[in-house]
Amino acid sequence: MRDTVEIVGINIDKVTFEEAEDRLLDFLRQDETKMIFTPNSEFLVDAVKDRDFSEILNDGDLVIPDGIGLVIASKFYGMPLKEKVAGCELMTKLIEIAYSEKKSIYFLGGKEGVAEEASQRLNDKYPGIKIAGFHNGYFDEEEEKNIIDDIIQKRPDIIFVALGAPKQEKWIYNNRHRLGAKIAMGVGGSLDILAGRSKRAPEFYQKTGLEWLYRLLKEPKRFFRMLKLPKFIALAFYDAKTR
Numbered sequence: 001m002r003d004t005v006e007i008v009g010i011n012i013d014k015v016t017f018e019e020a021e022d023r024l025l026d027f028l029r030q031d032e033t034k035m036i037f038t039p040n041s042e043f044l045v046d047a048v049k050d051r052d053f054s055e056i057l058n059d060g061d062l063v064i065p066d067g068i069g070l071v072i073a074s075k076f077y078g079m080p081l082k083e084k085v086a087g088c089e090l091m092t093k094l095i096e097i098a099y100s101e102k103k104s105i106y107f108l109g110g111k112e113g114v115a116e117e118a119s120q121r122l123n124d125k126y127p128g129i130k131i132a133g134f135h136n137g138y139f140d141e142e143e144e145k146n147i148i149d150d151i152i153q154k155r156p157d158i159i160f161v162a163l164g165a166p167k168q169e170k171w172i173y174n175n176r177h178r179l180g181a182k183i184a185m186g187v188g189g190s191l192d193i194l195a196g197r198s199k200r201a202p203e204f205y206q207k208t209g210l211e212w213l214y215r216l217l218k219e220p221k222r223f224f225r226m227l228k229l230p231k232f233i234a235l236a237f238y239d240a241k242t243r
């Protein structure tokens, strides 16, 4: 039985990082493709307005709270989340597991060269790691068919999809039955971090729940996107009090 808290209509797993890790190991032992989603405050503001997106998130097999906003909001509902579980860290953990269990990985997403750079860096760090394939995240319908054929043929155990939200979640949902993978995870900008194209916030910002501030200082053009954080807190507060 999953222990979840419903925040603005989306069920979020109440898991610690270690519990999320156990679920990954479980998923790798099963047959169908399990979907892992990593919502933050921005996702949930969008999901409130986009019914398909909210239904897809609620169909996820593991939906981790990838933002301090969700941890704060869970308290409004009297069902506090145990901790923030960063998608980026869970992705790193899944890569370590893939290496030790000899499972293969496919990267889909990012600008031209990013998925390839991520694969090369992993090969340097984990010699012999099984990278089944990769493709950038900018493709038309015709190319998409070829990408899916490529994935079906290579049969990776794990697919990391970085197309930005909600595109990556919708892509995973629509294709999950034909991919043949054990896990498909939406990873967004984490692929750029893996490729060394962008950096995670220093530990101070992560520990104090200010990772969003670091990202804002680094990329001021995110300002308008980040207005969704206070909006999300207000939405969740209202939702919790009017239930």
Ligand code: UDP
Pocket: 109, 110, 111, 136, 137, 138, 162, 163, 164, 165, 167, 187, 188, 189, 190, 191, 192
């Ligand atoms: N991206 C992509 N195809 C698209 C849109 C985005 O491959 O059509 C990639 C983009 O290059 C980036 C990743 O998706 O590597 C994450 O995008 P976003 O900024 O939305 O994610 P966040 O930084 O919030 O995780």
